[in-house]
Structures are given as structure tokens and as C-alpha cells.
Amino acid sequence: MISQEIKRGIIDENPILVLALGLCPSLAVSTSVQNGFGMGMAATFVLTCSNVIISLLRKVIPEKVRIPCFIVIIATFVTIVQLVLKAYFPALDKQLGIFVPLIVVNCVILGRAEAYASKNNVFRSLVDGLVMGLGFTIALCILSVIREVLGSNKLLGFKFSPRFQPMTVFILAPGGFFTIAFVMGMVRHLGNRKKGV
Amino acid sequence: MVNLISLVEISIGAVFINNFVLSRFLGLCPFFGVSKKLSSAAGMGMAVIFVMAIASSLTWLMYHYVLELYRLDYLRTIVFILVIAGLVQLVEMALQKYSPTLYEALGIFLPLITTNCAVLGVTIINTDLNQVTGMQYTLIESVWNGVMSGVGFSLALLLMAGIREKTEFAPVPKALEGLPIAFITAGLMALAFLGFSGLNFFTVVGG
Numbered sequence: 001m002i003s004q005e006i007k008r009g010i011i012d013e014n015p016i017l018v019l020a021l022g023l024c025p026s027l028a029v030s031t032s033v034q035n036g037f038g039m040g041m042a043a044t045f046v047l048t049c050s051n052v053i054i055s056l057l058r059k060v061i062p063e064k065v066r067i068p069c070f071i072v073i074i075a076t077f078v079t080i081v082q083l084v085l086k087a088y089f090p091a092l093d094k095q096l097g098i099f100v101p102l103i104v105v106n107c108v109i110l111g112r113a114e115a116y117a118s119k120n121n122v123f124r125s126l127v128d129g130l131v132m133g134l135g136f137t138i139a140l141c142i143l144s145v146i147r148e149v150l151g152s153n154k155l156l157g158f159k160f161s162p163r164f165q166p167m168t169v170f171i172l173a174p175g176g177f178f179t180i181a182f183v184m185g186m187v188r189h190l191g192n193r194k195k196g197v
Numbered sequence: 198m199v200n201l202i203s204l205v206e207i208s209i210g211a212v213f214i215n216n217f218v219l220s221r222f223l224g225l226c227p228f229f230g231v232s233k234k235l236s237s238a239a240g241m242g243m244a245v246i247f248v249m250a251i252a253s254s255l256t257w258l259m260y261h262y263v264l265e266l267y268r269l270d271y272l273r274t275i276v277f278i279l280v281i282a283g284l285v286q287l288v289e290m291a292l293q294k295y296s297p298t299l300y301e302a303l304g305i306f307l308p309l310i311t312t313n314c315a316v317l318g319v320t321i322i323n324t325d326l327n328q329v330t331g332m333q334y335t336l337i338e339s340v341w342n343g344v345m346s347g348v349g350f351s352l353a354l355l356l357m358a359g360i361r362e363k364t365e366f367a368p369v370p371k372a373l374e375g376l377p378i379a380f381i382t383a384g385l386m387a388l389a390f391l392g393f394s395g396l397n398f399f400t401v402v403g404g
Contacts, residue, residue: 020229020376021226023222023225023226023229024222024223024224024225024226024314027222027225028221028222028223067282067311068279068282071278071279071282071311072275072279075274075275075278075279076275078274079271079272079274079275082271082274083271098318098321098322098325101273101274101317101321102223102314102317102318102321104274104278104317105278105312105313105314105317106314107226107312110312169388169391172387172391173219173220173222173387173390173391174384174385174387174388174391175384176222176384177380177381177383177384177387178380178381178384180380181373181377181378181380181381181384182377184376184377184380185370185372185373185377186372188371188372188373188377189371189372192371192372
């Protein structure tokens with residue numbers, strides 16, 4: 001069951017590459033692998049914790065005000081992440097900048113709260129948060145590896161190849177759009193081929 | 198004192214140089230979600246400008262007169278998102294009561310705006326230290342920044358909707374149909390907007 005869940009989070013329902021959720025942070029912070037991984041971890045933490053709490057409270061929260069309740073729960077964990085990043089990872093905090101508080105409105109997190117955690121038990125919600133976070137992180141890492149190598153000729157901060165002339169456009173805004181377009185196209189192409197279309 | 202030059206600076210910065218969608222990557226979900234038809238793009242754009250302007254003023258007052266005063270600025274994220282969520286509800290109810298025509302035009306877009314990261318983004322930018330000048334925006338500058346960021350968002354949204362309406366029936370490779378080709382379109386637009394970053398406006402005026 002666990003391996004099935006992991007496959008669902010990473011491949012079948014990958015939040016970024018298949019469901020196209022959480023696009024803003026994924027394009028904005030994928031300029032280097034460190035940023036991408038840091039963002040992925042932060043979002044995974046918030047997603048898992050909020051999934052657990054929302055699932056615990058799912059019978060208490062009234063139907064009509066559920067969205068504001070979800071947002072407050074999510075915002076609480078985002079504040080925790082903000083304070084931890086400021087205290088222990090100031091460099092990463094500076095790099096991610098405005099996108100740390102913006103985890104609150106990341107549609108992956110609110111989407112999972114609404115579609116999964118408010119309907120399932122605690123354990124399943126915990127697993128769902130973890131695998132969805134993992135899928136988010138992996139997709140971010142794929143995007144940021146491509147952009148960091150092509151855009152600044154580096155990988156994890158180390159020089160990649162002495163002869164390659166980096167294309168700066170890939171760490172700028174347009175490169176983000178192009179990268180996700182082709183990665184998403186590739187994923188769809190492989191999916192189509194598997195189905196035999 | 199209203200500094201006119203700073204207002205002009207903010208306008209050009211928010212609409213062209215740091216366009217919310219094409220260079221800051223904020224508000225991408227509505228940008229791709231509502232850009233299929235020109236008419237709905239116009240409605241969404243208007244709604245965003247409206248909410249951004251009101252949200253900018255409310256959150257600025259909240260931050261400087263409540264949070265900063267009582268040293269609660271670590272609560273900024275929670276307070277701002279709640280203010281925005283409440284505000285959107287109020288605007289929706291007020292429009293429904295007092296201006297049914299406007300409500301018909303903007304109504305369905307308003308609930309989407311709560312989770313639009315562009316709105317929360319602009320309020321956070323307004324209360325953060327400005328990276329270029331190292332100063333915080335005043336109330337008037339904040340509201341103006343909200344309006345202009347909304348205009349920049351709407352401009353990008355309208356351009357995108359215009360292009361997508363034209364290319365709807367274009368033959369596209371199967372794997373790139375739908376979203377991926379929209380991303381490529383947005384990338385080309387961003388490439389064009391990159392030209393504005395050469396406008397060395399801030400150093401000329403600020404220096």
C-alpha cells in the first residue's frame with residue numbers, strides 16, 4: 001500500500017507536473033537546487049502538519065467556514081517555518097524571500113486539505129501529506145537541476161563543466177516558463193506512450 | 198507629503214519592470230486558469246485591481262498601527278491572510294447589495310482571489326523593506342503600488358487571453374497541448390518584458 005501511495009504522489013498525481021498546482025513557488029524558487037530543495041522541504045513540513053491537524057479536526061470544523069479554518073491552520077505552520085528559517089537558515093530565508101510567507105496560499109496545500117485531509121483519517125492524511133510533499137520536492141528538484149545547469153553552469157553551487165557557456169535566460173523568468181513547459185510535455189509524452197496512444 | 202516622482206517610479210516598476218506575473222511569478226494560477234477568454238480575463242483583472250487596492254490600505258494600517266506597535270510582526274502572515282479573506286467576503290456582499298451589475302461582472306472571480314498569491318504578495322511587499330531604496334512604503338505609496346501591481350497583472354492577463362484566443366485552433370504537438378503551450382507563450386511574453394529591465398529608472402531618479 002505504501003509503495004502504491006508513493007507512486008501516486010510522485011508519478012500519477014504529481015502536484016506540479018501532472019496536476020499543475022503550486023506553480024508560483026515552483027517557478028520562482030527553482031533557480032538553484034538548494035533553493036528548490038529548501039522550498040520543497042518547507043512545503044512538505046507545512047503540508048504534512050496541516051493535513052494531520054485538519055484531519056483531526058474534520059468533524060469539529062463547520063462546513064461553511066472550513067476554508068478560513070484551513071487557512072488559519074496552514075498559516076500557523078507557515079509562521080513556524082518562517083521563524084525557524086530566519087533563526088537557523090538566514091541565507092536560504094533571504095533567497096526564498098517573499099515565497100516563504102506565500103506558502104500559505106500554495107494551492108497544493110489548500111487543495112490537499114480540501115480534497116483529502118477533510119475526508120480521511122489521520123494516518124491516511126499523514127501519508128498523503130508526506131507523499132504529496134515528496135512529489136512536490138522531486139518536481140522542484142528536477143526543474144531546478146535543469147535551470148541551474150543550463151542557466152549558471154553549476155550544480156549544487158559547484159562548477160558543472162569548464163567548456164559550457166551558461167545561458168543566463170534560464171535562471172531568469174522566461175527560462176522558468178520554458179523549463180516547466182518542456183518537462184511537463186515530456187511527462188505527458190511518456191504517459192501517452194505508456195497508455196499506447 | 199505625496200512624492201510624485203516616487204509614484205511614477207512605482208507605476209513603471211510594478212507594471213513593466215517587475216511585472217507581477219511575468220517577472221515575479223505571482224498569481225500564476227489565475228493567470229493560466231482564467232486566460233482562455235478575453236471577457237473573463239477582463240473581469241478577473243478588474244476584480245484583482247479592486248481587491249489589491251483595498252487590501253493594500255487595510256493591511257498597511259493593520260501592520261503599522263497594530264502589529265508593529267505591539268511587536269507582533271511575526272503574526273503578519275496569519276493576520277494578512279485573514280484580513281484578505283474577510284475583505285473579499287465583505288466586498289462580495291457589498292457588491293451584491295449595492296451594485297448588482299458590478300457583482301454580475303466580478304462576482305464569480307472574487308472567491309478565487311482569496312487564494313491568489315498576488316494579493317497576499319503585494320501586501321507583503323508593501324510592508325517589507327524595499328530592496329532598492331531600503332525604505333518602507335508610506336500609506337499612499339502602498340495603495341498606489343497595489344493598484345499598479347493589479348494593473349500589471351491585468352495587462353499580462355489580457356495579453357495572454359488575446360494570444361490564447363487566437364491560437365486555440367493552432368496545431369500543437371500532442372504532448373504540449375493545453376498548459377505546456379501556454380507556458381511557452383508566457384515564456385515568450387516574459388522574454389519580451391525582460392526588455393524593460395534595461396530601463397535603469399531607479400538609479401537615475403534615486404541617484
